[in-house]
Every structure is written in structure tokens, then in C-alpha cells.
Amino acid sequence: MIYDLELKTPITAQFSGQSVIDFLTDRFTYKSREQWLKLIDSGVISVNGEIVSKDYLLTEGSELCFIVPDYNEPDLDCNYHKVYENENIIVVSKPANLPITSNHRFFKQNMTALLRADENLPEINPIHRIDRETSGLLIYLKKRFDSPKSLRKDPRSIMIDKYYLAVVRGEIASKKFTVNIPLIECNAQPIGYKIEAATKGTGKEASTEFNNLGTADGFTLLLAKLYSGRKHQIRAHCSLSGFPIVGDKLYSFESKYHLKKRNNETFTKNDYQELGAKHHLLHSFVLNLNLPNEGIKHIISEYFSDDFMEYLKLFGKNALEEAKQITSTGVLGVLPNVPYS
Secondary structure (H helix, E strand, O other): OEEEEEEEEEEOHOOOEEEEEHHHHHHHHOHHHHHHHHHHHHHOOEEEEEEOOOOOOOOOOOEEEEEEEEEEOOOOOOOOOOOOOOEOEEEEEEHHHHHHOOOOOOOOOOHHHHHHHHHHHOOOEEOOOOOOEEEEEEEEEOOOOOOOOOHHHOOOHHEEEEEEEEEEOOOOOOOOOEEEOOOOOOOEEEEOEEEEEEOOOEOOOEEEEEEEEEEEEEEEEEEEEEOOOOOOHHHHHHHOOOOEEOOOOOOOHHHHHHHHHHHHOOOOOHHHHOOOOOOOOEEEEEEEEEEEOOOOEEEEEOOOOOOHHHHHHHHHEEEEEEEHHHHHHOOHHHHOOOOOO
């Protein structure tokens, strides 16, 4: 996708009275002063819609715009599905490899920008997150809940249960098991944000319950239920337990494929064969929500990527039916007026 990208920055009181060139040089250091001067001379810098010179003085409340002509965003799969909506929320099923926000690279092809444009809701935002390569259910808040007070403060409290499907390496014998491994960022090069097992007295407690939905050809299909919401929790727990998720570039093969991606190196056919998929096979499958005036909503996403579908064929149709049964047991029998904490 090639288009003229407009990057807009509001001017706050802190920068009022500063010249355009000083503001750009001080705030956006990824370009030198000389580079900014050339861009100003080329006419791609404007304030409140008017082309300005380098010495133009900024005022509080104005808006500076920098146009990047012929900006190239690599094409992504933007075919999301809206699976539920009421006056407060929209629940979508996100395709794999679509970022949730711009991440300073995908300004139009990200889930939030797409939903804002399609729904004409410029202020809509997600109330929780899933990784870029993770597909499946994601909740957006259209407007704040009116009551109760705790729900206005933390809209995530509508979520009773979150379940994920994961295809992992290895044939696991246990039918049901729980992984309780405290987690912490490693804070070490070359990947300081990678999650690892915490030593005693450090990190945060993390608990994931797994149901084994079937094994085949050296793989296992797992249904994961989160009892805590730590960063990369399912991916880290699977890897630390000896059954990494298929396609996971960060938590398998000693992170060599994550580093390759970070360095913008081209992946070969052999790379993808070793990984097993073009993205990690983790899917946000079910959300059990408790909604004001509506009660319990059991929301399922069966919008899987082509890679995910190929692996699901290994386990047969009964695997997903079992997953649906597990995720609905008990919760659908709860009375609608469940109190919020």
C-alpha cells in the first residue's frame, strides 16, 4: 500500500514560541537538523494547513503536519470480522499478523485504524491486547459503561474467561494440566523484552490451565485458559514447559527467527518449514463476558488463518466441539445479574 502519509503533532504550551526547525530538531531526532531544513524547504511541513518556513513560531493549540510522500506499507491481511456489538463495545476477530496499533510503521493497516475508519468512531480503542501474530477475539470500547463504578474504572472486568487455542510441538500425554511459573522480562541482550521464568522473590505469578484436545503427527492442540494476564504468558509457559507454539519466532529455536525478522532479513522457504507456519499458531478463541443489562455472552471466533486451518485438520472436527463444550460449561448457567467486583 503506497500513499501520502500525514503525521500530525499538536503543539502544547511547552513548545509555544519555539521555531519550527528547533521544534522538529529537538522532538524528532531520527533526522538531523540539515535533513529537517531540506524537508521544510520542500514544502512538506505545515501548521494548521499552511506551509511554513523554518523560522515560523509555533503557538499552543496549533497542529504541525509532516507529509511523507509515497509512504510504503507492506500489504497485510486486513480482513477482520465483527462478531458482536452493543452500545458500549465491538468484538472483532483479528487476522494473524495484523498489528493492533500503528507501531510507527503500519499507520493505516492496523486493527484500530481500520475499525475507526469503518465504524466512523475516531476515539474507539481496545480494552485489552493480543500479540500481533495472534489471531482472534479482541474487544473495543465504543463508549464508557454508565454503571457500575468499578466497570467504568476498569472495562476489562466484563471478561469472565479468556480461552486460546494453540498448536504446539510434541505429543502431550496429559489430558488436563496447569502451568504455574512466575514470569519476568529477561532484560538482557539481545532481546531484553523476552519473558523468562522468574527466580524466587522476583517476577509476577502466572497460571495457565491447559486442556489437551488431541495429538497427531508430533503436534498437540491445546485449549489454554488464562488465570492471570501476563505479557506473552501462554507463549512463554508453553516454551518453558517444553512444548513451544508452532511458528513462534521468539520462544522457539533460541529466538533466531525473531532476530532475523527484527533485522528485516528475508525468510526462506526452509525457514518457514522449520518454523512450521508463517505466524505463531495462537488464536483468541472464546471470550465469556458479563455485560450490564445483558448478562452472560459466550463469544467464539472460528476465523482461522490458512496455516492454522491446515493444522486443525490433523485433529478432526470433534476437537473444536470439545473446546466449545469446555468453554461454555458452567458459565452459561450463571444468572445474568452477576455482581461486579
